[in-house]
Amino acid sequence: MLITDAEIIQQDEILPGYYRVTLSAFLAAIAAKPGQFLHVRCGSTLDPLLRRPLSIHAVNRERGEISLFYRIVGRGTALLAGKRKGEKVNLLGPLGSGFTMPVGVSAAVVVAGGIGIAPLYFLLQELSALKTCADVFLGASTSKQLFFTQEIEALGHRIFSATDDGSVGYHGTVVDLFEQNPAGRVYGCGPAGMLKRLSQVIKQNELCGELSLEERMGCGVGACLSCVCKTVNEGNGARYSRVCVDGPVFPAGEVVWE
Ligand SMILES: Cc1cc2nc3c(=O)[nH]c(=O)nc-3n(C[C@H](O)[C@H](O)[C@H](O)COP(=O)(O)OP(=O)(O)OC[C@H]3O[C@@H](n4cnc5c(N)ncnc54)[C@H](O)[C@@H]3O)c2cc1C
Ligand code: FES
Incomplete structure (x- = not known):
């Protein structure tokens, strides 16, 4: 370690x-x-x-x-x-476990809410190094909080913005904007409410996606169980997974939202 x-x-x-x-x-x-x-x-x-x-x-x-x-x-x-x-x-x-890089022809789509761009920017750096151009849906309450737009475009990606106050781009949530044309392999990070909605859109449109979750953490290495979230159990029912070692990135269909 x-x-x-x-x-x-x-x-x-x-x-x-x-x-x-x-x-x-x-x-x-x-x-x-x-x-x-x-x-x-x-x-x-x-x-x-x-x-x-x-x-x-x-x-x-x-x-x-x-x-x-x-x-x-x-x-x-x-x-x-x-x-x-x-x-x-x-x-x-x-x-923790990170995002799976896209393979083959599936287009990469990044959906970030506010500070959720934090881990996704590194993903965009790596996609750019692989010469893969992503569609990046950025959402924030207001235009000032749409972070790193110039840097993301300089990496060769395309930005679609949404703001709650309509100051820039689509007037509404970033998931509503993405839902207008849902396609591609989705990578999401943002507040829990946004990720819950995004996972519904991914499921309804039979897309593949991965979401980065946040829970309060203690040890960070799988020992204290303070960071568990509910996930789908193979077979049936639900089980608890540790966000620090089983995540923080989970397949979108694996998370059970309360
Ligand atoms: C895997 C992971 C990655 C993260 N990445 C980032 C990042 O890149 N940038 C960033 O700004 N934050 C990130 N966070 C959240 C960050 O860890 C917390 O904001 C931070 O621990 C708060 O510490 P604090 O001492 O400042 O606040 P505290 O005094 O510990 O808490 C202040 C308030 O924040 C709430 N809070 C604390 N931790 C969390 C959490 N994990 N989720 C939701 N609410 C919380 C508390 O309930 C409390 O209301 C991440 C969290 C996880 C689990
Ligand atoms: S933070 Fe201790 S098990 Fe995840």
Whole structure:
């Protein structure tokens, strides 16, 4: 298991409360796959005791750098945002199972709600390296929160935007926009309500898809069972899967939504 004291190369506040931090973590960068996460010690001491899971947002393997994109929601993320260039951040990972890269002719379609673009951006980097152009459905409450549009287009992908307030693109949810022309192999990440709707659209249209889930985590390595979600049991009924090791990426049809 890889534990790294990674130096901060850059930390930018992209929008008030939203940060992108780039860390020097050579071995983690080499090992990382899209959809995996790092379990981050956000403070410089053992308080808070628990690490916080953050998706691997971007990787530069040549430079041995990993970026995380995160929103401040509580103490851990606030402590991380307070760290400056040159300071160290202790990382555990890459952890979890990532996205399956598309094979053959199936077109890749990315559906991201808000901060859900965090892990999907790394997937888009990898698709671009494979010369695969994806249709990217980006949703947010307002235009300012449609993140990384220029970077995504520079990677060669096509963006379709949706905003709740209609300030840019389709006026409505990103899943409503995707539902107007549902096709391709779908990769989704965003709030639970959005993923539930997206999984219904995937099922109704008999598409293949993978969704990246979030649950509160303890250990991050499968031991404490604090991160379980309900999944389909082969045969019948449901079982509990651990988001940290069985996920965070699950086939869309496997998740049982309450
Ligand atoms: C696999 C995985 C990948 C993630 N990737 C990212 C990412 O790339 N960028 C990002 O901004 N966030 C991501 N998250 C969520 C992130 O882990 C939490 O926001 C963070 O742990 C909150 O820590 P905190 O100490 O700041 O807040 P806390 O003080 O721990 O909590 C503050 C509030 O946030 C809620 N909360 C905390 N964790 C979660 C969670 N996992 N899901 C829903 N609500 C939660 C709490 O219930 C509470 O209301 C990811 C979560 C998982 C499980
Ligand atoms: S966080 Fe401990 S089992 Fe998943």
